[in-house]
Amino acid sequence: MxxxxxxxxxxxxxxxxxxxxxxxxxxxxxxxxxxxxxxxxxxxxxxxxxxxxxxxxxxxxxxxxxxxxxxxxxxxxxxxxxxxxxxxxxxxxxxxxxxxxxxxxxxxxxxxxxxxxxxxxxxxxxxxxxxxxxxxxxxxxxxxxxACVLKALRRVDFKAGDTVSLVGVGPTGSLFIKLLKFLGAALVSVADLSEFRLKMAKKLGADIVINPIQTDFGEICRRATDGIGVDIGILGTPTAKPIQTLLQTIRRGGKICIFGAPEKGEKVELDFSWFFINEVSIITSYxxxxxxxxxxxxxxxxxxxxxxxxxxxxxxxxxxxxxxxxxxxxxxxxxxxxxxx
Ligand SMILES: [Zn+2]
Ligand SMILES: [Zn+2]
Missing domain, CATH: 3.90.180.10 (Medium-chain alcohol dehydrogenases, catalytic domain)
Structure with missing residues:
Protein backbone atom coordinates (compact mmCIF):
# COMPACT_ATOMS: atom_id res chain seq x y z
CA MET A 1 0.00 0.00 0.00
CA ALA A 147 -10.54 19.89 19.36
CA CYS A 148 -7.03 21.43 19.58
CA VAL A 149 -8.62 24.86 19.27
CA LEU A 150 -11.30 24.11 21.85
CA LYS A 151 -8.63 22.92 24.28
CA ALA A 152 -6.67 26.15 23.79
CA LEU A 153 -9.79 28.23 24.44
CA ARG A 154 -10.45 26.29 27.61
CA ARG A 155 -6.87 26.77 28.78
CA VAL A 156 -7.15 30.55 28.40
CA ASP A 157 -10.55 30.37 30.09
CA PHE A 158 -12.39 32.02 27.19
CA LYS A 159 -15.86 33.26 28.13
CA ALA A 160 -18.78 34.52 26.03
CA GLY A 161 -18.41 38.27 25.58
CA ASP A 162 -14.59 38.19 25.55
CA THR A 163 -12.72 40.14 22.88
CA VAL A 164 -10.00 38.26 21.01
CA SER A 165 -7.12 39.03 18.66
CA LEU A 166 -5.50 36.39 16.51
CA VAL A 167 -2.23 36.61 14.61
CA GLY A 168 -1.91 33.98 11.89
CA VAL A 169 -4.98 32.54 10.21
CA GLY A 170 -3.63 29.39 8.62
CA PRO A 171 -5.65 26.17 8.48
CA THR A 172 -5.84 25.75 12.25
CA GLY A 173 -5.75 29.44 13.18
CA SER A 174 -8.87 29.89 11.05
CA LEU A 175 -10.74 27.37 13.17
CA PHE A 176 -10.48 29.83 16.05
CA ILE A 177 -12.60 32.30 14.12
CA LYS A 178 -15.46 29.84 13.71
CA LEU A 179 -15.32 28.46 17.26
CA LEU A 180 -14.98 31.91 18.81
CA LYS A 181 -18.00 33.22 16.94
CA PHE A 182 -19.94 30.09 17.89
CA LEU A 183 -18.98 30.43 21.56
CA GLY A 184 -19.96 34.09 21.71
CA ALA A 185 -16.85 36.22 21.30
CA ALA A 186 -17.71 39.93 21.27
CA LEU A 187 -14.86 40.67 18.87
CA VAL A 188 -12.60 38.53 16.69
CA SER A 189 -9.84 40.64 15.21
CA VAL A 190 -7.25 38.92 13.00
CA ALA A 191 -3.96 39.73 11.32
CA ASP A 192 -2.09 37.81 8.64
CA LEU A 193 0.33 38.59 5.83
CA SER A 194 -1.58 36.56 3.24
CA GLU A 195 -4.29 38.54 1.47
CA PHE A 196 -5.89 35.26 0.46
CA ARG A 197 -6.13 34.05 4.05
CA LEU A 198 -7.46 37.43 5.23
CA LYS A 199 -10.22 37.18 2.64
CA MET A 200 -11.04 33.69 3.90
CA ALA A 201 -10.99 34.95 7.50
CA LYS A 202 -13.56 37.61 6.64
CA LYS A 203 -15.75 34.98 5.00
CA LEU A 204 -15.46 32.75 8.06
CA GLY A 205 -16.76 35.53 10.29
CA ALA A 206 -13.81 37.57 11.57
CA ASP A 207 -14.93 41.10 12.55
CA ILE A 208 -11.66 42.82 11.66
CA VAL A 209 -9.03 41.53 9.22
CA ILE A 210 -5.81 43.42 8.63
CA ASN A 211 -2.34 43.05 7.19
CA PRO A 212 -0.02 44.12 10.06
CA ILE A 213 2.60 45.44 7.62
CA GLN A 214 0.14 48.00 6.29
CA THR A 215 -1.90 48.74 9.41
CA ASP A 216 -1.13 49.02 13.13
CA PHE A 217 -2.90 45.95 14.54
CA GLY A 218 -2.57 47.14 18.14
CA GLU A 219 -4.20 50.46 17.38
CA ILE A 220 -7.04 48.81 15.41
CA CYS A 221 -7.76 46.43 18.30
CA ARG A 222 -7.65 49.19 20.91
CA ARG A 223 -9.96 51.36 18.84
CA ALA A 224 -12.45 48.49 18.64
CA THR A 225 -12.38 48.02 22.44
CA ASP A 226 -12.76 51.63 23.71
CA GLY A 227 -9.00 51.99 24.00
CA ILE A 228 -8.67 49.04 26.38
CA GLY A 229 -7.25 46.25 24.23
CA VAL A 230 -8.50 42.69 23.85
CA ASP A 231 -8.99 40.11 26.64
CA ILE A 232 -7.25 37.28 24.83
CA GLY A 233 -4.59 37.21 22.10
CA ILE A 234 -3.79 34.05 20.17
CA LEU A 235 -0.55 33.39 18.35
CA GLY A 236 -1.46 31.06 15.52
CA THR A 237 1.81 31.32 13.59
CA PRO A 238 4.55 28.69 13.53
CA THR A 239 7.07 31.40 14.33
CA ALA A 240 7.40 33.49 17.51
CA LYS A 241 8.26 36.86 15.95
CA PRO A 242 4.69 38.11 15.52
CA ILE A 243 4.27 37.91 19.30
CA GLN A 244 5.33 41.58 19.43
CA THR A 245 2.41 42.47 17.17
CA LEU A 246 0.08 40.38 19.31
CA LEU A 247 1.23 41.97 22.59
CA GLN A 248 0.26 45.41 21.30
CA THR A 249 -3.36 44.28 21.12
CA ILE A 250 -3.68 42.94 24.69
CA ARG A 251 -5.39 44.76 27.53
CA ARG A 252 -3.82 45.03 30.97
CA GLY A 253 -4.60 41.80 32.82
CA GLY A 254 -5.17 39.95 29.54
CA LYS A 255 -3.88 36.59 28.37
CA ILE A 256 -1.97 35.40 25.36
CA CYS A 257 -2.06 31.88 24.04
CA ILE A 258 0.87 30.31 22.19
CA PHE A 259 -0.88 27.96 19.80
CA GLY A 260 1.19 27.57 16.60
CA ALA A 261 4.05 25.10 17.16
CA PRO A 262 7.33 27.05 17.09
CA GLU A 263 10.46 25.53 15.59
CA LYS A 264 12.92 23.86 17.91
CA GLY A 265 15.14 26.44 19.64
CA GLU A 266 13.03 29.42 18.56
CA LYS A 267 13.81 32.46 20.73
CA VAL A 268 12.28 35.88 21.09
CA GLU A 269 13.19 38.94 23.16
CA LEU A 270 10.50 40.19 25.54
CA ASP A 271 10.34 43.00 28.11
CA PHE A 272 9.80 41.04 31.31
CA SER A 273 8.83 44.11 33.34
CA TRP A 274 5.99 44.86 30.93
CA PHE A 275 4.44 41.45 31.63
CA PHE A 276 4.73 41.98 35.37
CA ILE A 277 3.30 45.46 35.65
CA ASN A 278 0.54 44.73 33.13
CA GLU A 279 -0.30 41.31 34.59
CA VAL A 280 -0.33 39.70 31.17
CA SER A 281 -0.26 35.89 31.28
CA ILE A 282 1.31 33.60 28.70
CA ILE A 283 -0.49 30.29 28.29
CA THR A 284 0.48 27.59 25.83
CA SER A 285 -1.65 24.80 24.44
CA TYR A 286 -0.27 21.65 22.85
ZN1 LIG B 1 -3.79 18.91 13.57
ZN1 LIG C 1 -1.22 9.91 32.27
Missing part, protein backbone atom coordinates in the same frame (compact mmCIF):
# COMPACT_ATOMS: atom_id res chain seq x y z
CA UNK A 2 1.00 3.64 -0.36
CA UNK A 3 1.92 5.85 2.62
CA UNK A 4 3.43 9.34 2.90
CA UNK A 5 6.67 10.07 4.77
CA UNK A 6 9.04 12.97 5.23
CA UNK A 7 11.75 12.66 2.56
CA UNK A 8 14.97 11.22 3.96
CA UNK A 9 16.95 14.13 2.50
CA UNK A 10 16.23 17.62 1.27
CA UNK A 11 12.83 18.19 2.86
CA UNK A 12 9.36 17.64 1.48
CA UNK A 13 7.42 14.41 1.41
CA UNK A 14 7.40 11.23 -0.64
CA UNK A 15 5.11 8.29 -1.23
CA UNK A 16 6.52 4.92 -0.27
CA UNK A 17 5.26 1.39 -0.73
CA UNK A 18 4.92 -0.31 2.64
CA UNK A 19 3.23 -3.44 3.95
CA UNK A 20 -0.37 -3.20 5.09
CA UNK A 21 -0.03 -3.34 8.91
CA UNK A 22 -0.96 -6.57 10.68
CA UNK A 23 -3.43 -6.15 13.51
CA UNK A 24 -3.37 -7.98 16.83
CA UNK A 25 -5.97 -8.80 19.49
CA UNK A 26 -8.04 -5.75 20.44
CA UNK A 27 -6.96 -3.72 17.39
CA UNK A 28 -8.58 -2.46 14.19
CA UNK A 29 -7.37 -1.79 10.66
CA UNK A 30 -8.83 1.33 9.08
CA UNK A 31 -9.00 2.33 5.43
CA UNK A 32 -8.26 6.04 5.33
CA UNK A 33 -11.02 8.10 3.74
CA UNK A 34 -9.85 11.65 4.41
CA UNK A 35 -6.92 13.22 6.20
CA UNK A 36 -6.21 16.91 6.78
CA UNK A 37 -2.78 18.50 6.40
CA UNK A 38 -2.00 20.98 9.15
CA UNK A 39 0.79 23.35 10.19
CA UNK A 40 2.70 20.72 12.16
CA UNK A 41 2.72 18.42 9.09
CA UNK A 42 4.18 21.27 7.03
CA UNK A 43 6.77 21.88 9.74
CA UNK A 44 7.68 18.18 9.81
CA UNK A 45 8.11 18.18 6.05
CA UNK A 46 10.02 21.45 5.64
CA UNK A 47 11.18 22.79 9.02
CA UNK A 48 12.76 21.84 12.34
CA UNK A 49 9.84 20.16 14.08
CA UNK A 50 9.44 19.59 17.80
CA UNK A 51 6.60 17.10 17.31
CA UNK A 52 7.01 13.40 16.29
CA UNK A 53 7.74 12.78 12.57
CA UNK A 54 4.51 10.92 11.70
CA UNK A 55 2.52 12.67 8.92
CA UNK A 56 -1.26 12.97 8.95
CA UNK A 57 -3.06 12.95 12.29
CA UNK A 58 -6.43 14.49 11.32
CA UNK A 59 -7.78 11.26 9.99
CA UNK A 60 -11.09 9.50 9.44
CA UNK A 61 -11.86 6.19 7.74
CA UNK A 62 -13.69 2.91 7.59
CA UNK A 63 -12.91 -0.20 9.64
CA UNK A 64 -11.87 -2.98 7.23
CA UNK A 65 -10.66 -5.53 9.78
CA UNK A 66 -11.48 -5.78 13.47
CA UNK A 67 -10.07 -7.85 16.32
CA UNK A 68 -11.87 -5.63 18.83
CA UNK A 69 -15.31 -6.59 20.16
CA UNK A 70 -16.26 -2.90 20.08
CA UNK A 71 -15.85 -2.34 16.32
CA UNK A 72 -17.25 -4.04 13.25
CA UNK A 73 -16.10 -4.04 9.66
CA UNK A 74 -17.81 -1.08 7.99
CA UNK A 75 -17.82 1.17 11.06
CA UNK A 76 -16.92 4.74 10.17
CA UNK A 77 -14.43 6.21 12.65
CA UNK A 78 -12.41 9.23 13.63
CA UNK A 79 -9.14 8.10 15.22
CA UNK A 80 -6.98 10.16 17.54
CA UNK A 81 -3.33 9.07 17.34
CA UNK A 82 -2.35 10.01 20.93
CA UNK A 83 -4.02 8.88 24.15
CA UNK A 84 -3.38 9.59 27.83
CA UNK A 85 -3.28 7.01 30.62
CA UNK A 86 -5.78 8.65 32.96
CA UNK A 87 -3.96 7.72 36.15
CA UNK A 88 -0.52 9.38 36.26
CA UNK A 89 0.20 12.62 38.11
CA UNK A 90 -0.27 14.71 34.93
CA UNK A 91 -3.58 13.09 34.04
CA UNK A 92 -4.89 13.48 37.58
CA UNK A 93 -4.03 17.18 37.37
CA UNK A 94 -5.69 17.84 34.00
CA UNK A 95 -2.43 17.93 31.99
CA UNK A 96 -3.56 15.10 29.69
CA UNK A 97 -1.26 16.00 26.80
CA UNK A 98 1.72 15.98 29.18
CA UNK A 99 1.05 12.34 30.13
CA UNK A 100 4.18 10.16 29.48
CA UNK A 101 1.99 7.79 27.47
CA UNK A 102 0.75 10.55 25.16
CA UNK A 103 3.71 10.83 22.79
CA UNK A 104 4.45 7.10 22.98
CA UNK A 105 1.13 6.33 21.33
CA UNK A 106 0.51 6.63 17.60
CA UNK A 107 -1.16 4.93 14.66
CA UNK A 108 0.80 2.76 12.20
CA UNK A 109 2.25 3.77 9.84
CA UNK A 110 0.52 7.20 9.79
CA UNK A 111 -2.75 8.91 8.85
CA UNK A 112 -1.59 9.66 5.31
CA UNK A 113 -1.69 6.02 4.26
CA UNK A 114 -4.15 3.76 2.45
CA UNK A 115 -4.65 1.74 5.63
CA UNK A 116 -3.56 2.24 9.23
CA UNK A 117 -3.52 0.13 12.37
CA UNK A 118 -5.08 1.46 15.56
CA UNK A 119 -3.26 -0.05 18.57
CA UNK A 120 -5.20 -1.63 21.44
CA UNK A 121 -4.23 1.13 23.86
CA UNK A 122 -5.87 3.76 21.59
CA UNK A 123 -8.99 1.60 21.36
CA UNK A 124 -9.08 1.03 25.12
CA UNK A 125 -8.63 4.72 25.87
CA UNK A 126 -11.52 5.75 23.60
CA UNK A 127 -9.52 7.28 20.74
CA UNK A 128 -11.66 5.78 17.95
CA UNK A 129 -14.99 7.60 17.79
CA UNK A 130 -17.78 6.03 15.74
CA UNK A 131 -19.28 8.43 13.21
CA UNK A 132 -22.93 8.36 12.23
CA UNK A 133 -23.70 7.46 8.58
CA UNK A 134 -24.97 10.95 7.75
CA UNK A 135 -21.79 12.71 8.85
CA UNK A 136 -19.58 13.41 5.83
CA UNK A 137 -15.88 12.57 5.86
CA UNK A 138 -15.11 16.23 5.17
CA UNK A 139 -16.99 17.30 8.28
CA UNK A 140 -15.46 14.60 10.45
CA UNK A 141 -11.90 15.37 9.35
CA UNK A 142 -12.06 18.57 11.43
CA UNK A 143 -12.61 16.78 14.75
CA UNK A 144 -8.91 16.76 15.71
CA UNK A 145 -7.92 20.32 14.71
CA UNK A 146 -11.13 21.82 16.13
CA UNK A 287 -2.42 19.12 21.01
CA UNK A 288 -5.70 17.74 22.32
CA UNK A 289 -7.21 14.67 23.91
CA UNK A 290 -10.45 12.70 24.05
CA UNK A 291 -11.69 15.28 26.56
CA UNK A 292 -12.17 17.68 23.63
CA UNK A 293 -12.43 15.37 20.59
CA UNK A 294 -15.60 13.85 22.05
CA UNK A 295 -17.10 17.32 22.57
CA UNK A 296 -16.30 18.50 19.05
CA UNK A 297 -17.59 15.21 17.65
CA UNK A 298 -20.92 15.81 19.39
CA UNK A 299 -21.15 19.41 18.17
CA UNK A 300 -20.48 18.35 14.58
CA UNK A 301 -22.79 15.31 14.74
CA UNK A 302 -25.60 17.43 16.15
CA UNK A 303 -25.18 19.92 13.32
CA UNK A 304 -24.30 22.79 15.67
CA UNK A 305 -21.14 23.79 13.84
CA UNK A 306 -19.30 22.80 10.70
CA UNK A 307 -15.86 23.66 9.42
CA UNK A 308 -15.75 22.33 5.87
CA UNK A 309 -15.95 25.85 4.45
CA UNK A 310 -12.25 26.07 5.31
CA UNK A 311 -11.36 23.49 2.65
CA UNK A 312 -9.72 25.06 -0.38
CA UNK A 313 -8.09 21.99 -1.95
CA UNK A 314 -8.65 18.26 -2.20
CA UNK A 315 -6.00 15.82 -3.39
CA UNK A 316 -5.72 12.09 -3.81
CA UNK A 317 -3.18 10.16 -1.76
CA UNK A 318 -1.05 9.63 -4.90
CA UNK A 319 -0.83 13.45 -5.21
CA UNK A 320 0.53 13.90 -1.67
CA UNK A 321 3.67 15.75 -2.77
CA UNK A 322 1.59 18.31 -4.63
CA UNK A 323 -0.82 18.51 -1.70
CA UNK A 324 2.02 19.52 0.63
CA UNK A 325 3.40 22.07 -1.84
CA UNK A 326 -0.03 23.70 -2.08
CA UNK A 327 -0.65 23.48 1.69
CA UNK A 328 2.54 25.40 2.47
CA UNK A 329 1.64 28.19 0.06
CA UNK A 330 -0.26 30.69 2.22
CA UNK A 331 -1.07 32.81 -0.82
CA UNK A 332 -3.49 30.26 -2.25
CA UNK A 333 -4.53 27.61 0.26
CA UNK A 334 -6.18 27.24 3.61
CA UNK A 335 -7.27 23.70 4.50
CA UNK A 336 -5.92 20.95 2.26
CA UNK A 337 -7.54 17.52 2.47
CA UNK A 338 -6.06 14.30 1.16
CA UNK A 339 -8.48 11.57 0.16
CA UNK A 340 -7.91 7.91 -0.54
CA UNK A 341 -8.55 6.87 -4.15
Missing amino acids: KAVFVKREGGGVELRDVEVPTIHEGEILVRMKACGIDGTDIEKAYGKPITPPMLGHEVVGEVVESKSPEYEVGDRVFVHHHVFCGKCYYCLHDSYTMCPLFLKTTIEPCGLAEFFRVPKINIDRGAALKLSPNLSWEDAVFIEPA STSEVETTLIHRLIENGKIFFNDLITHRFRLSQAEEAFEVAKDASKSLKVIVENE
